Amino acid sequence: MDEEYDCIVLGTGLKECILSGMLSVSGKKVLHVDRNKYYGGESASICPLEELFSKFAAAPPDESYGRGRDWNVDLIPKFLMANGSLVKLLIHTGVTRYLEFKSVEGSYVYKGGKIAKVPVDQKEALASDLMGVFEKRRFRNFLVYVQDFQADDPKTWKDFDPNTQNMQALYEKYSLDKNTQDFTGHALALHRDDSYLNRPAIETVNRIKLYSESLARYGKSPYLYPMYGLGELPQGFARLSAIYGGTYMLDKPIDEIVLGEGGRVVGVRSGNEIAKCKQVYCDPTYVPDKVHKKGKVIRCICLLDHPIANTKDALSTQIIIPQKQVGRSSDIYVSVVSYTHQVAAKGWFIAMVSTTVETDNPEVEIKPGLDLLGTIRQKFVSVSDYFEPTDDGLQSQIFISQSYDATTHFETTCLDVLDIFKRGTGEEFDFSKIKHELGDEEQ
Amino acid sequence: MATIRVPEQKIILCGEYGVGKSSIFRRFTNNTFVTATDRKSTLGLDHCSKIFSPSDRDLKLQLWDTGGMERVASITSSYYKFAEAAILVFSFDNPASFHVLSQHLLDIVTYAENAKIFLCGNKSDLIEEPPQITDSEMDNFCEQCHNLISGIYKTSCKTGEGLEEMFVDIASQLVNMNRSKIELQSIEQHGFKIVPYEEESQDDGCIC
Known part of the structure; x- marks a missing residue:
């Protein structure tokens, strides 16, 4: 670890992995560290199922859930817009070659207590x-x-x-x-x-x-979802970074971000080791004193053994409950994926209900979403703070991403990433720097 | 223009840092060899495809390298996804790289359940007399892992010995095993790759 790098990236969530990949591709010497043993941070897909249950301190799943290893459960639900910025990033960086997708089958909207196709x-x-x-x-x-x-x-x-x-x-x-x-x-x-x-x-x-x-x-809907879950996305960008020379370290606690003259970052300390660098890119959890809380997001993971009523038994779907329909000021989102995406055992569905928290009792807020799901076999609720950096990082050269918001797609995620890249490097990301087709090496 | 697509099989290289995975990859890609561990020589290289024709049936082997992720961290689980075969590599001059193989084997069976697994002893030009890893030790290892290993090879990336034979043999085993599977592959079971707009019209709209 005691080396000198251009950039050190802390956390292997999706945003940090995209940044790490983009920086490596741009010729920067990158060290990418995560305090966890696994890739993905909050953007990981939890596997096996037993781990999800223990994460939420629930009794282990019984046999009806099938093989635990067949499950890959996202903590943050999102879909990709088929023509959106993340897909463009995937294509331009070539990361798409690590992934396979399925089209989300249905897109519905809630009106007067019922759902209708958009x-x-x-x-x-x-x-x-x-x-x-x-x-x-x-x-x-x-x-x-x-x-x-x-x-x-x-x-x-x-x-x-x-x-x-x-x-x-x-x-x-x-x-x-x-x-x-x-x-x-x-x-x-x-x-x-x-x-x-x-x-x-x-x-x-x-x-x-x-x-x-x-x-x-x-076809069917504007959304795509990757086989094996969203956790594949950060991993794909991590591989891109590694292929272009990025160094990876997992299970490495970060004890201090070392500042030098004028409050500029000069390195990162873990135990007695210090890795020197000119810049740090990280998620809010690594710099609690440089972010402020902007709000809260509630996400409820629901395991179901049946599809959602009135969706023509769709194996994947999105339902949006517009705020006004249920007397709120932010929408409630319901997203459903299933065994067809290799994220659940045969016959199982994972529904996720999420929204921006508006009251002191967030669980009540998502009730209209839960009511659409029918019998819920197991429910895991989490309420997480939504953080934003307190400054643009130009002074300290510490560039901090925003927490993942309640939106159900990756458009805001990509905007944040591209904006951080621009602040950090002073230039827009040059997509032409990537070898376009990997075909280069096979012909 | 409808062309018959040659079935493509993802093969991953697994094993300790420094056993010669990238050298195998380089031999496979452009049949070259370098002595120095030089990251730059594989920079930007990800995977590479070559067509083999065992028993008159074309099969495209798509070989993947680790990108050096195993040096300090672990390899992402997505590296293993969709792999049809895995080559477990150790080097003859490093007994530790052999004895740790069960750990790599565990990763393969966990993340690439259906992959066929092959054992490759690399740096055969450095085998001493008596050898640090004997044939019977290799046989024992295969027995211990309940015959999960479908083939054993000795290679030297330095001399080029054994490499072509290894890939030809792997290709022919995959052809036989997958004959029915490849034919049955239905879109129902599989996802699709996303490709740029322009490429979609082409028949071989595969970006890799």
Whole structure:
């Protein structure tokens, strides 16, 4: 460990692993350390099942759960948008070659105590039972507008400037009612709350486009999920980093981040060893005094031996409960994966209900989500703090990622990573630095 | 243009740091050898595919190297996923690398349950007289692991001896074992790889 590095990365969560990979690829000498014995930190998928039960201090699972090793349970539920930034990162870095994916089968939205399929194209909009006859037509016109919209071609804006006018105005232009606004903003544009209504419409238009372009790629839904669970993602980027020369150390406690002149980081100490470096990249748990708490997220892992009712027995699905439907100010998310992804034993499903905590009794808050699941065989609840760094790291050269938020996809994760990379290196990540096809070496 | 895809089999190299896994990988890739442990020579190299045609059936062996992760940390479990075969490597000049093999074997059976496992004694040019690891010790090891080992090879990356033979033999064993399996592979059971938009239209839209 007593060596000198350009960068030391602490924690092997997804964000840190992506950063480590990007830094190694950019030619930096990287040391990547985790205090745990395993890769992935909070982004790991827990295997075997016995470990999940003991993590939550529950009695060991009985025989009905099948082989413990067949389970890989995520702690933080998320899906990939098929045309989203993480997929782009995976393709550009070549990490996609380590992974296999399945398309998530269904995308649903909650309305009036029931769930309905999220309509995305004109045909589905006309068939949807979310809207009345006249509203369907208005919604269809709105979808056509979004589809034809090109940010660089004002002719497609149809006398509406999405850069200055807000989303509320766009809804009003198409006379969409509150209900339609609700599922458009939350189930298509995937906003967590209603603050987007007062922001320029371009943001939401682009999000809806991302949703429909993602849907167009693999069918059924805009979401993808990796075989063997999300824990495969950080591991893939860790391998990328190692392939490009990064050094890995696990099970290594970090005792101190050593600062030098002007409060700039000069190294990292573990016991008597000090590794020197010019920069540190880490998750909030390694620097409790440099982050502040911004809120809390509740996540409830539910093990089920049946699919969710009214989803056509989907083996994977996402259900969004828009805030207003249940009198809240942030959405509740339900995501379901199953044995088909090699994350559960045959016949089993893992449902995860999560939301941003708003009251002193978060378990009650997620009840509308739990109620959709039917009989729950086992339930594990965790409430975790959501941390943000107190500064941008330019002074100390310690760059800290934000905790994982309640969103069910990786868009905010990637934004954070790209922003940290830019702050740390002073440049945007140059995707061309990676050998494009691995084909190079086989032809 | 519809082309018949040659079945591809992922093979992983396992074993202690310094036994010559990357040398085997380098021989496989471009048939070269370097003496110095030089990280740079494998930098950016991840895995490599070559077509073998045992008993007139084409099979693409896709060999994966560890990327040096085992030096201080452990290898990620995802390294083992989807592997059809694993080569357990030890070196003849380092008895410790042989005696620790059961640990690596355990990792393989845990994370790559269905992989066929092969034993490879590397640096055969350094075998002393009497040898530090004897043939009977190797046989004993195979017996102890309940005949999980499907083949034993002696190789020298320095001279190139035994390597081609090893891969040909592994290929022919995989062809026989997987004959029915490959044909039965259904999309139902498997996920897909994500590829850039442009590549999707091509028939061999595999990015690796």
